[in-house]
Amino acid sequence: MLKKINKLNFLALYISLVNLILYHFPFYKFVCENAELSSINGIVLLSSITILLIILNALVFYIGLFILRKVGKWILVLFFFINAIALYFINTYGVIIDKTMIGNILNTNFEESSSFLSIKMVIYLVFLGILPSVLLLKTPIPEVKFKKFMVTIGLTLLFVLSLAFANSSNWLWIDKNSKTLGALVMPWSYVVNTSRFYYHKSQKNEKQIPLPASKVANQEKSIFVLVIGESARSQNFSLYGYPKNTNPLLSKIENVKSYKAESCATYTTAGVKCILEYKNTGKLFEILPNYLFKNKDIDVIWRTTNWGEPTVRIKNFQDRKALKKLVNDDSYNYDEILLKGLKEQILASKKNKILVVLHTSTSHGPTYFKKYPPKFNKFLPVCTSVELANCTQNELINAYDNTILYTDYILATLIGDLKQLPEYNSTMLFLSDHGESLGEKNLYMHGLPVSIAPKEQLDIPFIVWVSKGTDQLKNNGILSQHHVFHSVLDFLDVESPIYDQNMSIYKAKK
Structure with a gap:
């Protein structure tokens, strides 16, 4: 024709x-x-x-x-x-x-x-x-x-x-x-x-804009572990009132506090940038690990099974390929590989101030059922199709909830490892890059513009554990991802012209 x-x-x-x-x-x-x-x-x-x-x-x-x-x-x-x-x-x-x-x-x-x-x-x-x-x-x-x-x-x-x-x-x-x-x-x-x-x-700037020099106020041994989650929405955490017990381990650990929080984006690249930058300027300033790495008194460790972060320029950077060399079983397929040898790496550090960043991929779809080991297949039946609309919402949510259950295990294991380092004042902060849609309003996964994105893609967990007790923490309202930068500086006693005590989740030291 x-x-x-x-x-x-x-x-x-x-x-x-x-x-x-x-x-x-x-x-x-x-x-x-x-x-x-x-x-x-x-x-x-x-x-x-x-x-x-x-x-x-x-x-x-x-x-x-x-x-x-x-x-x-x-x-x-x-x-x-x-x-x-x-x-x-x-x-x-x-x-x-x-x-x-x-x-x-x-x-x-x-x-x-x-x-x-x-x-x-x-x-x-x-x-x-x-x-x-x-x-x-x-x-x-x-x-x-x-x-x-x-x-x-x-x-x-x-x-x-x-x-x-x-x-x-x-x-x-x-x-x-x-x-x-x-x-x-x-x-x-x-x-x-x-x-x-x-x-x-x-x-945008091809090179990250340098931030003013920082200095460490004291030599108290301190560890801050920042865990950046992937596609984790707070409403599926039992710590936030979810009826299914997706946090059986964290709920039993003392000194754990959960805040309400919102992401500033609905996709990984922008979400991680928000977590690592000191404020929302629209420009690419030095991100947190690069900024602290320049300080000779701070050791910075980055481990990742994910991608999408701004360029990380530090010595101790390990991606999935590097982490695989640390194991001889199938755990390299899952995010618990991020914990392999971490305690030993911390003990080998010659510095008193340590920042550890763990960038996970646990709850990223559409293959939620592949993101956790079989023993965490607790909520059944699960969706095993990449065409999420072909599954019932119950199957889809079950598969997703199993990723949250696995996240609970990883975080609890990490806290257990930090407890074995009593000479350090330790804290763990877990938050996600963005949330996730699971069929609500016929929407799936994430990536909608923030202006029209549903709360499922924006409401994220912000979970903190501190070795010395939660009385060190403020009772803030809804937090943003930009609270992370200043909270890290505060906990590690880093003095900087850009530090904003109002943006820290920790109470001012007496």
Whole structure:
């Protein structure tokens, strides 16, 4: 059929129609749920948006095919494939393809991205990626004279402007919902937001901005262990009133206090940055481990099974590959590997002040059931599919709750190890980079813009243990991730011009 199209403008229009029909169901679902389509104005809005989508996409495709010819055709093929993948994630996990999500995608490693592979994704790629691409590649590109090309562009732009002004009564609604609408238009949602992501990234400092020098006030032996959780939401911790006993060990340990807290982001890169920076400036200042590593009186240890943090420039940095060398069993598959040899590493330190950062990956989906050893498979049945909507919510929550149960074990084990170092004044602080959606409002995992993100993606645990008792801790209200930086400085007795005692969770020392 496409071979019979002998005019470039008709071919571009046809491709635009295919693009609209195949990849814009979520877009129209949103419009239908948020516009008053029972009114004349609502019908005009829906009709106008449809016409604009078809005409504007056709115009861009027309220009691209005229200028780039065969290269333009291959770019459209690439669009079809990415459209198919984007549509899979939107339909399956309820994601929004905005600048934030693009940053999340670009900071995802192979291990995480491969966990999303499924039969359903393959079906999307075959029917929405490969088949339309094959049809397009077999279609010749008609020739068009430059004069006619320019006339077509001019008349199309005139029509678009006329339609836009005729629909001025709906501009306010479009402006109000522009962020979500723009995130659902294919292929421009990811094209524009990828450009925005790299533009903003280029505006940031390539090197972390140095912070003023610090000094240690005394030589009391102190250890601060900061545990950065992954996708842990506070409402599934029994310490926060959850009816299922997901914290059987922490609930029995003395000197443990849990605060209410909110994350400043819904994806790892931004969440970890908030945890490690001294305040929210929008700039990349020296992060906590790099800042303290410059102090000759402080030893800094970083262990991670995760990724996405700002560049860590310290001597004692161990990722999963390095940690694997410490074990000879299958524990390297799970986050308890972060504790292997840690006590010995602390004892080997020649400094009295020690900061340990453990960056976990325990509760990251969609394969929650793979994030903990079999013996922690307590809450049954569990979801074993990466297509989370195919599981019952009970199965999904059970699998997730088992990751929290495992987190409880890791934290309790860590506290037990710190108790075996009585010569140190010790504390452990656990908080998450962000929360997680588990099917509420048909949303899954995380990554929605903070402005529209549900509380499940923002409410995080903030759990503290102190060796000398919780009377050292303030009774704060809802904390932020930025409390961490100043709390660390306070506990390790680090004097710095940027230290803010009001942002510390510890009471002022007498």
